[in-house]
Amino acid sequence: MAQQKSTNYFDPKNNPFLDPKNNPFLDPEKNPFLSADVSKMFGGYGAPELKELMDSQRKNFEALAAANKTAVEGFQAVFTRQGEILKQVMDEANATIQEAQAKGGKLDPDAAKNIDQIKDALEQAVTNMRELSEMVSKSQQEAFNILNQRVGEQLDELKKSVNK
Incomplete structure (x- = not known):
């Protein structure tokens, strides 16, 4: 070939x-x-000092590490809360099953009571989803604020460096 x-x-x-x-x-x-001639366009500006550049990059990595740590801690809290919610749901389901077994395996003959139990379970599920969503949002906002603050600091550092 x-x-x-x-x-x-x-x-x-x-x-x-x-x-x-x-x-x-x-x-x-x-x-x-x-x-x-590009050198003429940028001829009036000096190159930043290596120490300043290294310090700036170190601060960038520190901010990124702090933002990642905040995000990971937030997600760990969400996962922990999800586990707690799951345990609560399972405990309630077991209690309902045991109650039904105590009555000979039949649901309550009062349909309104059964509907109220379903309604309560759905309302609790929505409340739990809202709580988890707020936890995720808060975690993301905290991580974003760390990075946003660092960007502002870096722009201030750059402005100071250019003005030298």
Whole structure:
């Protein structure tokens, strides 16, 4: 079986869009940005000091680690609460089953009581879902606030560095 020859699409001979004759954006005479001296554009700005740059990156990693820790702790709290809710539901279900078994395995003949039990269970489920949703939202907001604060600090650091 013969090997196929791969085409280099970055070669102007194989790609007409990379030929300045076909693409005016690649023609230095038609595109002033290709012949511009970038060093003159940014010549007035000094490079940040390495220590400042390293400190800034260290703070970024610390903020990211704190945000991740907050998020993980929040999710652990949610999982713990889900376990508690599940245990409560199972205990209530067992109590209902034992009550029905005590009556010979039959539901209460009063349909209104049965409907009230179902209604109470549904209301409790909605309350539990709302509680879990609020826990997740709070955890995410705390993690976001940590990162948002760090972004603000970093922009202040950059502004201070540029003004030097």
